[in-house]
Amino acid sequence: NAGVTQTPKFRILKIGQSMTLQCTQDMNHNYMYWYRQDPGMGLKLIYYSVGAGITDKGEVPNGYNVSRSTTEDFPLRLELAAPSQTSVYFCASRKISGGTDTQYFGPGTRLTVL
Amino acid sequence: AQSVTQLDSHVSVSEGTPVLLRCNYSSSYSPSLFWYVQHPNKGLQLLLKYTSAATLVKGINGFEAEFKKSETSFHLTKPSAHMSDAAEYFCVVSSGTYKYIFGTGTRLKVLA
Numbered sequence: 001n002a003g004v005t006q007t008p009k010f011r012i013l014k015i016g017q018s019m020t021l022q023c024t025q026d027m028n029h030n031y032m033y034w035y036r037q038d039p040g041m042g043l044k045l046i047y048y049s050v051g052a053g054i055t056d057k058g059e060v061p062n063g064y065n066v067s068r069s070t071t072e073d074f075p076l077r078l079e080l081a082a083p084s085q086t087s088v089y090f091c092a093s094r095k096i097s098g099g100t101d102t103q104y105f106g107p108g109t110r111l112t113v114l
Numbered sequence: 115a116q117s118v119t120q121l122d123s124h125v126s127v128s129e130g131t132p133v134l135l136r137c138n139y140s141s142s143y144s145p146s147l148f149w150y151v152q153h154p155n156k157g158l159q160l161l162l163k164y165t166s167a168a169t170l171v172k173g174i175n176g177f178e179a180e181f182k183k184s185e186t187s188f189h190l191t192k193p194s195a196h197m198s199d200a201a202e203y204f205c206v207v208s209s210g211t212y213k214y215i216f217g218t219g220t221r222l223k224v225l226a
Contacts, residue, residue, distance in 0.1 A: 031212060040123075042204060042216035043158075050212055058213070090157060101146050101165055103214060105158040 002026050006091050006106035013081040013113045021076040021109050023091030031094035032074040033103070034058075034066065036087040043090065049074055081113045116141045118207045120217035128225045133177075133192040135220045137205035140186060147188045148206040148214075149179055158204065164188060175199070200224045 007022045025032065030051045035043040035058075045058030049068040063085060065077040078085060091106040121136040139145060149161040162173025169181045175198075179190045188205060205217040 033214075035216075040219075042218045044216075045213060048212055056212075099165060099167075101208065102160060102163065103148075104160075105150075107157045 004091055004093055004104050004106035006089075006109050008109060009107070010110045011112070013078075013111065015081060015083065015113060017081050018077070018079050019081070019111075021078070021089055021091075021111075023074045023076065023106060024072050025074075025091075025093040025104070026072065027093060027095065027104065028071060029093035029095050029104075030071065031096065032068065033092045033094065034064070034074070034076045035090045035092065036060065036085075037090060037108075038087050046076065046089075078111075083113050085111065086113045087111060116145070116207050116215045118205050118215050118217040120203075120205050120220050122220050123218065124221050124223065126223040126225060127195045129197055130194050133190070133195045133199065133222065135190040135203050135205075135222065137188045137190065137217060138186050139188060139205070139207045141207055146208045147179075147181060148208070149173065149177070149188075149190050150204045150206060152202045152204065152219075154201070161190070161203075195222075195224045197224050197226065 004025045033048045034046040037043050044060045047066040049055045055066050089109045092103045094103045117140045119138045147164040150158040151161050152158050162171045164171045164181045172178045177192045202219045202221050204219050206214050208214050
């Protein structure tokens, strides 16, 4: 049971490049989330999904896109990278059942845009 | 609307002394409340959670938190700090929606 895995761990992009951050969970959770964490700040929600085929915007969706074709995978796409997207990105899945409500976080992807 | 306020951005304690990290919340509904810890360059780990059962919640590594509805608070405490407790701590609220709302974090420093 690997939990939530994210790839890559680190990445440096040039302005205008694109990339996809991968996120996979093996816990069969319906809810999945993408957050960004800027230095000295809490986590801001970028996008979330309540199940395969269903996604919605969070607080800071501009410059990002997501898809959810399977329960396991929730990739985050950056188009036309900008320095303002330099951040640490966390993916999470969430278990809600029988009074239990817990988010499980991946280890994060540290992205630098130069 | 939900919100969460962590009252201290930095807290310093000496090793072996008590820890108090303060969190106030605002919620229209009965909330679920969580504390997460983040060690340097690591992901977030759940410390403890309140989901309308006992108001005093015990977590991992000797931490506990008390839900006080009248004060809209969910402060995190530990009787005796250890060097390994140095980390960033996040208070989080959820009120039956799909979203978690994170506080801005409290950085705990433990002095030898």
